[in-house]
Every structure is written in C-alpha cells, then in structure tokens.
Amino acid sequence: MCSFDFLGRLRSLACTVAIICASSGAWAQTAKPANLVDPFEGINRSIYAFNEILDHAVMRPVAVAYAEFLPRWMRNSVTHFFGNLADVWSIPTNALSLRPKATVDSIKRVAVNSTVGLLGLVDVASTLDIDKHPADFGLMLNRWGMPSGPFVVVPLLGPRTLLEVVVYPFDWKGNLANHVDDVALRDLLMALSFTDLRVSYLQAGDVVNAVALDQYSFKRDAYLQRRIYLQNDGESSGSMDDRP
Amino acid sequence: MSIRYFKQLGVRLMLIVGALSAGTAWAQDEAADAFIKRMSTEVLDIIKADKSMRSGDIAKVVTLVDMRIMPHVDFQRMTASAVGPGWRQATPEQQKRLQEEFKILLVRTYSGALSQISDQVIALKPLRAAPEDKEVVVRSEVRGGGEPIQLDYRLEKTPGQGSGWRIFNINVMGVWLVETYKSQFAQEINAKGVDGLIESLAARNKSNSKKN
Numbered sequence: 001m002c003s004f005d006f007l008g009r010l011r012s013l014a015c016t017v018a019i020i021c022a023s024s025g026a027w028a029q030t031a032k033p034a035n036l037v038d039p040f041e042g043i044n045r046s047i048y049a050f051n052e053i054l055d056h057a058v059m060r061p062v063a064v065a066y067a068e069f070l071p072r073w074m075r076n077s078v079t080h081f082f083g084n085l086a087d088v089w090s091i092p093t094n095a096l097s098l099r100p101k102a103t104v105d106s107i108k109r110v111a112v113n114s115t116v117g118l119l120g121l122v123d124v125a126s127t128l129d130i131d132k133h134p135a136d137f138g139l140m141l142n143r144w145g146m147p148s149g150p151f152v153v154v155p156l157l158g159p160r161t162l163l164e165v166v167v168y169p170f171d172w173k174g175n176l177a178n179h180v181d182d183v184a185l186r187d188l189l190m191a192l193s194f195t196d197l198r199v200s201y202l203q204a205g206d207v208v209n210a211v212a213l214d215q216y217s218f219k220r221d222a223y224l225q226r227r228i229y230l231q232n233d234g235e236s237s238g239s240m241d242d243r244p
Numbered sequence: 245m246s247i248r249y250f251k252q253l254g255v256r257l258m259l260i261v262g263a264l265s266a267g268t269a270w271a272q273d274e275a276a277d278a279f280i281k282r283m284s285t286e287v288l289d290i291i292k293a294d295k296s297m298r299s300g301d302i303a304k305v306v307t308l309v310d311m312r313i314m315p316h317v318d319f320q321r322m323t324a325s326a327v328g329p330g331w332r333q334a335t336p337e338q339q340k341r342l343q344e345e346f347k348i349l350l351v352r353t354y355s356g357a358l359s360q361i362s363d364q365v366i367a368l369k370p371l372r373a374a375p376e377d378k379e380v381v382v383r384s385e386v387r388g389g390g391e392p393i394q395l396d397y398r399l400e401k402t403p404g405q406g407s408g409w410r411i412f413n414i415n416v417m418g419v420w421l422v423e424t425y426k427s428q429f430a431q432e433i434n435a436k437g438v439d440g441l442i443e444s445l446a447a448r449n450k451s452n453s454k455k456n
Binding site (some may be wrong): 212213214225228230 | 349350352353356357367385387389390391392394417418419420423424426427428429431432444445448452
C-alpha cells in the first residue's frame with residue numbers, strides 16, 4: 001500500500017517535472033539561445049547578486065566567527081555528524097538507484113560511524129577505506145532517466161538544478177535532523193548545519209573569487225559538473241576529451 | 245646441429261628477451277599513482293615542516309610549487325584545452341602570453357589553498373589502468389579535515405625514456421579545472437577577442453598580487 005502510494009506520487013512528480021522542464025525549454029527557444037543549460041541566466045544572475053550581498057552581510061561573517069571561535073577538531077566533528085546523517089539518506093536513495101555497492105557502503109559507513117564513531121562525530125569509516133557515495137532524491141530520478149532540467153539560483157540557498165528544487169520536500173524529509181520533535185533543538189541543528197556548510201566553502205569561495213574571470217559562470221559550471229559527477233556515483237569521467 | 249642445440253639457443257634467447265623487457269620495465273619509471281603519491285607527499289611534507297609557509301608566506305609556497313610541481317604539468321595542453329577553438333586562431337605570441345597569465349593565476353591560487361593544509365593526508369584509490377595506457381586518471385582523497393575531498397589527476401605519459409608522467413587536468417570534488425574555465429574563456433573571447441582575454445587574466449593577476 002505504502003509503496004504503491006509512493007509510486008503514484010513519483011509518477012505525478014515525474015509528470016510535473018517533465019512539464020516544467022519542457023516548458024522552460026520552449027521558453028528558452030523563444031529567448032536568446034545563449035546557454036542551453038542556463039535559459040534563465042538573466043534572472044539567475046540577479047538572484048545570485050542578491051545572495052552574494054546577503055552572504056557578505058550575514059552568512060560569511062557568521063561562518064568566519066564560528067571558524068575562529070571553535071577549535072578545528074570540534075568543527076570537524078560537526079561536519080562528520082551531518083555527513084553521517086547524509087549517509088543515512090544515501091542508503092534508500094542509492095538502493096532505489098539500484099547501486100548495490102553504494103548502498104552497502106553507505107550502510108557500513110552509518111553502522112561504523114554511528115557506533116565506533118560516537119554518533120557520527122568521528123569519521124572512522126573513511127579511515128577504513130569505506131567510500132562515501134553521496135546520493136539524493138534528484139540523483140535517484142536522474143538514474144531512472146529524468147533530466148535535471150535547467151540551472152536555477154534559489155534565493156538564500158544558491159545554485160540548484162530545477163529537478164532538485166522540485167524534489168526538495170523529499171530530501172528535506174530524508175534528513176533525520178528535520179525529524180527532531182523539539183523545535184528549539186531542530187532549529188539549532190538547522191542553523192548549525194547551514195553554518196557548517198558555509199564554513200566548508202569559506203576557503204573554496206575565496207579561491208574561486210580569486211581565480212574566476214566571471215564568478216557566476218565559474219560557480220554554475222562547477223556546480224553542474226559536480227552534479228554529473230554525483231550522477232555517475234563519484235566517477236570523474238575519464239573519457240572526456242579536452243583536447244583543443 | 246642437433247635439436248638440443250636449438251633448444252638451448254631458444255632458452256637462451258628467451259632469457260635474454262626476458263631480461264631486456266624486465267630491464268626496460270624497470271627503466272620506465274614508476275606507475276602514475278605512485279608518482280602522484282610521491283610528489284604530493286614530498287610537497288606536503290615540505291610545507292608542514294616550514295613554519296613560515298604554514299603561517300601564510302604565499303611567495304615561498306609559490307616558489308615551491310613552481311619548482312616541485314610545475315615541471316610535471318603540461319601547461320600548454322592545459323591552456324589550449326581551456327581556451328578551446330580560440331587557441332588555434334591565436335598567434336604564437338598570444339598563445340605564449342595566455343599561457344603565462346593562466347599559469348600565474350593557477351599557481352598563486354593553488355599555493356593559497358596548499359598553505360592552508362594542516363594535518364591532512366593523501367590517500368590513493370586503486371588505479372584502473374592497463375600498464376600500456378598513455379593517459380590515465382589517478383584518483384585520490386585528501387583526508388583528515390572535515391569531509392574527505394576527492395582529488396583526481398589526468399596524466400599523460402611523456403614520450404622518450406625516463407621522463408615519466410605529466411599532469412594535464414585536475415579534478416576537485418568532481419569538477420575539472422579545464423572545463424570550468426572553458427565557458428568563461430569563450431565568453432571573454434566572444435566579447436573582446438583573444439587580447440581581451442589576455443587583458444582580463446592580467447588584470448585578475450594584478451588584483452590578486454595586491455591582496456597578498
């Protein structure tokens with residue numbers, strides 16, 4: 001019953017996404033065919049600029065303060081804790097993607113890190129060479145042939161593919177931290193995970209800002225490449241021809 | 245001449261051929277992954293042992309990267325790929341300048357990232373390549389910080405004996421460096437031509453050197 005319900009939902013979801021993707025494609029054709037993956041470039045750039053201003057005013061200063069205030073081992077523990085929660089969600093998404101090794105590895109990682117790794121605070125699994133296989137709902141649908149759709153910049157959240165935005169409710173539910181009953185604790189966890197994420201991009205963000213000729217297209221291209229990499233279960237395409 | 249003589253001759257020939265091939269295999273340097281492991285460990289060890297580099301002496305790290313890593317990078321191929329179709333339209337002089345400016349940009353940023361490394365270690369993943377492959381991907385992981393960071397290299401075997409491997413693309417967490425520059429470079433070339441791209445790169449380098 002439950003699984004039937006799930007499939008029905010999945011199908012209607014697939015229809016919605018297909019319609020959105022198709023209509024956005026049509027829209028792109030009437031607009032200038034500048035970039036096939038980024039038909040909304042104009043709007044995206046405005047939202048990107050807005051996000052940057054907000055980031056410089058709030059998120060970045062908070063992340064810098066957090067990084068200075070907490071010792072490195074503590075910050076790493078926070079990262080590992082949320083990494084472990086992500087691994088939990090990687091189990092069903094990898095399983096539905098029919099990736100046996102990725103599923104088993106994710107189970108092993110959660111089992112090891114939640115116990116020996118003290119509720120995920122220590123990443124013992126990586127030192128044991130049990131590979132991480134990040135997966136989410138969008139990647140699972142990709143695996144079944146659903147296209148990612150155009151690139152979009154979401155206010156506050158930043159770069160995404162349209163598919164990721166549409167299936168966001170599933171990924172939100174898939175995060176155990178969102179199932180904590182205590183509201184104060186749940187909010188704290190959410191704030192902590194956002195800060196942790198922002199801290200992890202502090203250095204990378206500075207590097208990108210220093211090396212990019214155009215920050216927007218640098219980040220867009222990097223993001224889309226990363227998604228394709230994840231679609232292939234962390235396999236950097238060795239066949240890519242990059243001769244001039 | 246007896247059959248026995250021929251048999252002995254055959255055995256001797258086989259021994260000689262065997263010894264020769266073993267000899268050349270030995271002379272053909274190390275495997276690509278061993279090379280990456282050795283090079284990155286050497287560089288990391290030098291940085292870890294040097295206090296001034298760890299406390300942010302970028303100029304010193306730049307020198308180190310220039311000396312230890314750049315000789316093993318096929319920078320011309322890297323620049324040519326990033327520039328794309330515009331590369332062949334560029335004059336040799338423009339190609340030279342493009343290469344120089346791109347190199348300054350990458351070395352400086354790579355050095356900036358390296359100087360932040362504290363207690364990380366490089367772990368190599370199994371190499372999936374045949375011994376005769378001329379181009380391989382070496383996959384590695386930087387561990388010891390927060391989440392493990394995937395770091396892959398594409399290498400080509402250089403012709404001639406004993407010259408080993410050269411890197412021509414780097415992948416950080418699934419993102420190839422060269423591919424990430426492609427559309428930015430094309431954007432500049434479409435708007436302002438090859439000279440426009442050279443100017444933008446030079447301007448970027450100037451503002452970066454002021455900051456440090």
